[in-house]
Amino acid sequence: MPRIADVSNVEKNFILEALTSSKLRLDGRQLDQYRSIDLTYGQQLGNATVTLGKTKVNVQISAEVTKPSEERKFDGIFTITTELSPIASPGFEIGRPTEQEVLLSRILEKAIRRSRAIDTESLCIVAGQKCWSVRADVHVLDFDGGLTDACCIATMAALHHFRRPEVSVEGERVTIHTMAERVPVPLSILHSPICVTFSFYADGELVLLDATAKEEQVREAEMVVTANDFEICQIAKHGGKPVDPAIVVKCFQVAISKAREMNKSMRARLTADLAKRDIRGQSAENERGEAPIG
Amino acid sequence: MTQVSPQIQLHNLSSSDGSASYISPCSLQRIIAGVNYPLEVSYRSKEVPDDTYIEVNLRPHNAVAGVKEHHVEEVVRRVLKSMIRGEETPRTMLQCTLQVMEVENDESLPGGVKGGGQGESYLEMLCGGLNAAILGCLDAGVQMRTVAGAVLVAVSKSRETNIWPSLKERKMAKSLHVFAYGRNAEMLLCESEGEFIMDEWERAAMLAKRAVLGTDDAGQDGDVEMAGEDDGRCLMSEIRDAVQARVVRDGMGGDQ
Numbered sequence: 001m002p003r004i005a006d007v008s009n010v011e012k013n014f015i016l017e018a019l020t021s022s023k024l025r026l027d028g029r030q031l032d033q034y035r036s037i038d039l040t041y042g043q044q045l046g047n048a049t050v051t052l053g054k055t056k057v058n059v060q061i062s063a064e065v066t067k068p069s070e071e072r073k074f075d076g077i078f079t080i081t082t083e084l085s086p087i088a089s090p091g092f093e094i095g096r097p098t099e100q101e102v103l104l105s106r107i108l109e110k111a112i113r114r115s116r117a118i119d120t121e122s123l124c125i126v127a128g129q130k131c132w133s134v135r136a137d138v139h140v141l142d143f144d145g146g147l148t149d150a151c152c153i154a155t156m157a158a159l160h161h162f163r164r165p166e167v168s169v170e171g172e173r174v175t176i177h178t179m180a181e182r183v184p185v186p187l188s189i190l191h192s193p194i195c196v197t198f199s200f201y202a203d204g205e206l207v208l209l210d211a212t213a214k215e216e217q218v219r220e221a222e223m224v225v226t227a228n229d230f231e232i233c234q235i236a237k238h239g240g241k242p243v244d245p246a247i248v249v250k251c252f253q254v255a256i257s258k259a260r261e262m263n264k265s266m267r268a269r270l271t272a273d274l275a276k277r278d279i280r281g282q283s284a285e286n287e288r289g290e291a292p293i294g
Numbered sequence: 295m296t297q298v299s300p301q302i303q304l305h306n307l308s309s310s311d312g313s314a315s316y317i318s319p320c321s322l323q324r325i326i327a328g329v330n331y332p333l334e335v336s337y338r339s340k341e342v343p344d345d346t347y348i349e350v351n352l353r354p355h356n357a358v359a360g361v362k363e364h365h366v367e368e369v370v371r372r373v374l375k376s377m378i379r380g381e382e383t384p385r386t387m388l389q390c391t392l393q394v395m396e397v398e399n400d401e402s403l404p405g406g407v408k409g410g411g412q413g414e415s416y417l418e419m420l421c422g423g424l425n426a427a428i429l430g431c432l433d434a435g436v437q438m439r440t441v442a443g444a445v446l447v448a449v450s451k452s453r454e455t456n457i458w459p460s461l462k463e464r465k466m467a468k469s470l471h472v473f474a475y476g477r478n479a480e481m482l483l484c485e486s487e488g489e490f491i492m493d494e495w496e497r498a499a500m501l502a503k504r505a506v507l508g509t510d511d512a513g514q515d516g517d518v519e520m521a522g523e524d525d526g527r528c529l530m531s532e533i534r535d536a537v538q539a540r541v542v543r544d545g546m547g548g549d550q
Contacts, residue, residue, distance in 0.1 A: 062356035087328030
């Protein structure tokens, strides 16, 4: 069974020694400094690629019309699919989800879908009969730590970018208009959650942001905090050493400010991209869609 | 004839042993390939005593792999098997993952998201997937007998042959063909779909050969570059340039 190479004891000691004694990281970053984040949009709407250092994630959003579930007749469907393939690292296998993969998809699910970032009610076309099923496919292309953060940014960036075809309802008849016929509409996004992963070292005394794969392997505990521009949406700390509550509270402040920062740069990048492709008045649509995010 | 050619970039991922991105010239199709080689075979029963076991995974951009993807995987695997010197690394595995990043949406369809759907022709995906896989192997340093390139050809209702047909041309076409040619003008793959007569097929094959290798007489001596230089850009010279660009980039990285 393939697996990612473990960090050797010598290397582990080196990383920890540098961190605890002189607060130095392998790549010379500050403890709370992210690697450079680059967001690029594909040719199609709803396709975003995020690189975070060497980590590279591509997200594709697609939508189709289906029947809503029996229990939720007034809601559309929104799903996030995450699968790690060997392209990202030889340690990942197809068809055999690792613990890491399960945790990643659950955190994304909790951070984006269950925090109701997408207004699923707006995806309903005819109650109980027809609704939009929006699907986010997260493809991890390259892995060097910070997977949760990169996936979350990429998914949100792609969701903001996506446009679904316009539909009109006349009685029982539902017409889906082609992209050429009517200007496609953006999704109704209620807020924009961003995941910030904290790694703890030296009994929780040292807190690192955006750990690389090597730093992730030697950490004592991790905590994923999801925040939007105003508040915390989700906290996940699965095991690891206990951390002092005072430090955790400090992390929340950091998470909110980081989320604000990232949302700001994401929006700037999005506006630039949509302005570039303003062929069918999509930037006017954009303003309408952007309004509730504030 | 001004010929369009695909955009190729080698080694754009860091974790895979070899990787390549391929953008098709006829649509917005973008495929990224990651090749890991040599690896230990994960299941003992798949181990081949005197050959390399090849695993191809094709992952569509917006769904889980279906029948169409598995078929393409199998065809790509068979072509790779004929190209790779597997006997050099027996009892190992070559793992090739092809990730479709984007496909062209057919905007005349409501919803416009059916580009990669199960009902569509698999030939375009096969063409892109095969090229990406070969480039990935090239980047991973896999020992190969030959280097090959695949092209898509459409024969229209008026019996015209188009190389790299656009989405509209593909929809209007009477038949679609994918041809893969090796460096010495040997045909490694031909897959066809639709209705056609032998004459059309031969013309399509001829056109494909020229698109891969350059002029017609190229390949007799195996020297592609000289012949391909004057007649637009052929696929082989495109591959050559991509490899060159990678070597140059590597060299610069080493100097720093």
